[in-house]
Amino acid sequence: MPTGVHIRDARKQLFDAAERVLLREGPSALTSRAVTTEAGCAKGVLHRHFADFDGFLAEFVLDRVGLIDGQTAALREAAGTGTVAGNLTAALTALFESVAVAVVGLVGARDELRDRLREAWPAGVPVLTEAAIMIGSYLAAERELGRVAADADVDTLAAMLIGTGHLMFADRTGVPPEAEAVHKMVTAIVTGVARNPLR
Template identity: 60%
Template structure:
C-alpha cells in the first residue's frame, strides 16, 4: 500500500486478512508477513496497532469470542420459540463456521496465545468454552420454560453437544456437515431431556 494513504479501520482490515490466511493456509501459514501481505499494507502497520503478533492474535480471538457471546444472548432470547433442536442446530452451524474451527486449531497450536487469552479471562479452552457457555445458557432458559426436563443436567449436556458438534465440523472441514447431520447430533444428545 502506498505511504500516505489513510486506512479506514486498520485493525479490522488486519483481522479480515488474518481470517482469510488462516482459513486458506492454516495455522502454520498464519504469519505477520502473510497477514500484512494479504491486507495490502506495510508490515509496520500491524506493529503500530499491536505490541506483537501474539497480541494481534489474542485480539483476533477475543473479537471472535465477542461474536459468540452476542450469539449466546440471541440464542437465549430465542428460548421458548421454534424447537430446541432447531435453535441449537442453527446456533451450532453458525458457531462452528470455518473461521471458528480454524481459530480453535490456531489456539491449540500456539502456547503463548493460549497463555495470553487465559490471562485475559477467557475460557480454559477459548472459543469452545464460550460456545459451551452459550449452549448451557440456552438449555437453562429452555429448562426454566419447561421445554427441557427439570432434572436435565445442563452442565453435562452443554459440553456434550459442543464436543460432538465440534468433532462433526472438524471432520468435515472442507465440506461442512448439513443441517440434518447437526440436528441428528443435537437430538441424540438431548434425547432423554427434551419434553
C-alpha cells in the same frame, strides 16, 4: 482523521485479513507478513498497533470470541420458539461454520498464544468455552420454560453438544456435515431431556 478511528479501522482491517488467511490456509500460514499482505498494508502497521505478533493473535482470538455474544443473544431469544433440537442445530451449525473451528486450531498450534490468552481467559479454550456457555444459557432458559426437564444438567449437555459438534466440523478442508447429520447428533443428546417434539 482522528487517531482513535484510524486505530480501530486498522485493527479491524488486520483482524479481518487474519481471519481470511486462517480460513483459507490454516494456522501454519498465519504470519505477520501474510496478514499485512492480505490486508494490503505495510508490515509496520501491525507492529504500530501491537507489541508483537502473538499479542496481535491474542487480541484477534478475543475479538472473534466476542462475536459469539450476538449469537448468544439470538439463541436466548429463540427459547420457547421452534423446537429445542432445531434451535440447537441452527446455533451449532452457525457457530462451527464460522471462524470458530479455525480459531481453536490456531490456539492449539501456538504455545505462546495460549500463554497470552491465559492472562484474559484463565480456563478452557476460547471459543469452545464461550460456545458452551452460550448453549448452557439457552438450555437453562428452555428449562425455565418447561421445555427441558427440570433436573437436566444443562452445563454437561452443553459441553457434550459443543464437543461433539466440534468433532463433526473439525476437518477444515473437508465437506461440512449436512444439517440432517447435525440434527441427528443434537437429537441423540437432548432426547432424554427435551419436553417438546424434536422436529
